[in-house]
Amino acid sequence: PVYTERGLAESQAFEMWNPDHNPRLQCLPTSIIYDWTFDWPVNRITQEDDRIVIDYGLYSNRRIIHMDPDPKPVDSLPNNAGHSIGRWDGNTLIVETYGFSDGVVAPPTGNSTEMYIIERFTIDTDNWALRRDYTISDPVYLAEPGSGTDIVYLSDVPLENHGCLELTPEFTE
Secondary structure, three states, X not given: XXXXXXXXXXXXXXXXXXXXXXXXXXXXXXXXXXHHXXXXXXXXXXEXXXXXXXXXXXXXXXXXXXXXXXXXXXXXXXXXXXXXXXXXXOOEEEEEEEOEOOEEEEOOEEEOOOOEEEEEEEEEOOOOEEEEEEXXXXXXXXXXXXXXXXXXXXXXXXXXXXXXXXXXXXXXX
């Protein structure tokens, strides 16, 4: 990423194995970007009448994509998953998300409440895969938007939530 001055300073000070810096070491979700493929858990996507629900298998994180562009719900902001509004463009689901709490989008990169993410989900029927292209803007941490692509393969394996399994070794003197 191309950082702002603050973003660079905080990324350089980030300590990957410090629980005060890394939410994963506190058994907390990191972000909708990072946790999508981290450790390759089975995720579940369910389409309902007016929303799409994404259940992340890792840490049992749930994300709601509102398909009716309703006003920003004051009671749910800010939070780790933000507020997502989706729309279909042909076979591509376009999702715009805002309303994040301060946190970590992907270690060592932090995020502010001003972060804004646009995702495009497309099914590749030739390979039974789901492609997600995304762009992240955050004027507090990023000097210019960052982008990426993930490809996950569709599966008939059911969702199995994986809670936190603390594997930090205990040191004794």
